[in-house]
Amino acid sequence: MVLASSALHDxxxxxxxxxxxxxxxxxxxxxxxxxxxxxxIAMPLKYAFGMPMAVKVLGMVHGLLFLxxxxxxxxxxxxxxxxxxxxxxxxxxxxxxxxxxxxxxxVRGWIAATPRT
Numbered sequence: 775m776v777l778a779s780s781a782l783h784d785x786x787x788x789x790x791x792x793x794x795x796x797x798x799x800x801x802x803x804x805x806x807x808x809x810x811x812x813x814x815i816a817m818p819l820k821y822a823f824g825m826p827m828a829v830k831v832l833g834m835v836h837g838l839l840f841l842x843x844x845x846x847x848x849x850x851x852x853x854x855x856x857x858x859x860x861x862x863x864x865x866x867x868x869x870x871x872x873x874x875x876x877x878x879x880x881v882r883g884w885i886a887a888t889p890r891t
Contacts, residue, residue, distance in 0.1 A: 794853055795885045798846040802864060802881070805839040806874035812836050813871060843868060854888050 816828035847865060850856040864881070867873040 790890065791885045792854060792888065792890055794846060794849045795888060798843070798850055798864075799878070799881050799885060801839060801843050801846055802868065802874045803878065805836065805843050805868055806871070808832060808836040808839050809868075810871055840868065856884070856888070860884060 812829070812832045816832040819825040819828040844865070847861050851858070851861055863877070864874075867877050
């Protein structure tokens with residue numbers, strides 16, 4: 775019961791968080807999924823089966839998500855005064871598959887600890 779109550783409390787804190795930071799978290803996870811799809815599906819399709827269209831499409835989607843992620847990191851610094859170390863951690867994590875998922879709990883904590891402006 776306590777665990778369910780804690781999860782509900784965390785969910786409420788996330789809905790109270792600033793839009794920029796909630797979106798940053800979502801885009802970070804979506805960008806990570808697009809990276810895994812690019813590496814795990816599109817690249818084998820291109821090099822094993824001669825189907826380069828998957829890389830073109832997923833590569834463009836992944837690139838766009840990466841640019842949006844970078845912009846949201848800048849906005850987190852400007853609007854919410856997030857530290858450069860925190861921003862660098864999230865930026866570097868986007869280059870290594872699965873790390874954004876591993877950092878998600880930490881990002882939730884950072885968002886919850888950020889005062890609403």
